[in-house]
Amino acid sequence: MLRLPYILSLMSRQKTLGLGGLALLTSSLLLTGCSKVSGLGFEEGVSSVNDESLTLWQGAWIAAGVVGVFTLILIMWPAFFHRLKKDSPEFPKQTQYSIPIEIVYTVIPFIIVAVLFFYTAKKETAIMAKSSSVMHQISVVGIQWSWQFAYPEAGEKAVVTGTPAQPPTLVVPLGERVRYTLTANDVIHGFWIPAFMIQMQNLPGVTNHLEFTANKLGEFPGRCNILCGRAHSQMLFTVKVVTPAEYQAYLETLKGSTV
Numbered sequence: 736m737l738r739l740p741y742i743l744s745l746m747s748r749q750k751t752l753g754l755g756g757l758a759l760l761t762s763s764l765l766l767t768g769c770s771k772v773s774g775l776g777f778e779e780g781v782s783s784v785n786d787e788s789l790t791l792w793q794g795a796w797i798a799a800g801v802v803g804v805f806t807l808i809l810i811m812w813p814a815f816f817h818r819l820k821k822d823s824p825e826f827p828k829q830t831q832y833s834i835p836i837e838i839v840y841t842v843i844p845f846i847i848v849a850v851l852f853f854y855t856a857k858k859e860t861a862i863m864a865k866s867s868s869v870m871h872q873i874s875v876v877g878i879q880w881s882w883q884f885a886y887p888e889a890g891e892k893a894v895v896t897g898t899p900a901q902p903p904t905l906v907v908p909l910g911e912r913v914r915y916t917l918t919a920n921d922v923i924h925g926f927w928i929p930a931f932m933i934q935m936q937n938l939p940g941v942t943n944h945l946e947f948t949a950n951k952l953g954e955f956p957g958r959c960n961i962l963c964g965r966a967h968s969q970m971l972f973t974v975k976v977v978t979p980a981e982y983q984a985y986l987e988t989l990k991g992s993t994v
């Protein structure tokens with residue numbers, strides 16, 4: 736694969752390379768981006784939220800890549816092809832207060848922001864939609880500095896409370912939609928499961944709702960992502976996705992006991 740320093744040295748040595756060099760540079764950067772990082776750090780099909788968010792995440796990076804490459808070309812073009820020439824030491828023509836150019840560079844960013852806003856709002860509406868197919872309820876309370884997970888299906892006492900020294904496990908069923916009720920009993924916390932592309936705040940005095948389906952068996956790390964005090968960094972938890980039968984067995988073990 737062609738490397739960036741090699742392309743730049745090629746361009747600086749051969750002044751006639753012109754647009755061809757820039758096109759080579761652009762396509763090399765784009766191809767590097769596309770072939771190596773398809774999910775850009777996230778895996779497909781892990782949760783129902785992930786299914787919605789992944790394309791938005793990829794699209795935003797592609798948009799950023801296109802803007803970045805275009806901006807790089809605008810910077811490189813005068814640096815390489817309009818540098819001071821020995822045989823004509825005159826100061827180059829200056830263009831300023833050009834209304835058409837100022838309109839263009841105001842309108843283009845506005846269009847980019849509007850497109851990103853449109854798709855973000857569309858995805859957020861889909862993620863936040865309440866479904867009639869909810870099969871379970873779990874309450875998530877943020878406390879300084881751990882988490883409390885309650886499973887009302889298994890009774891009032893089915894509550895799992897973690898501590899910084901013993902982070903709790905949130906057990907969820909595979910392929911079954913769960914409605915989560917999020918709140919906090921002291922300060923603001925952030926319920927974050929990176930692999931699921933989920934983040935929602937736990938606010939004292941406010942009840943937030945979020946529904947999603949976990950679609951892959953396994954264990955996934957969860958964290959608090961709102962700075963909430965001294966032991967914030969220890970507000971960890973594990974999400975354990977189990978089969979529906981294992982989930983029912985887990986609920987049975989919680990019945991009548993506080994963990």
Ligand SMILES: [Cu+2]
Pocket residue numbers: 923924925959960961962963964967968970
């Ligand atoms: Cu925190």
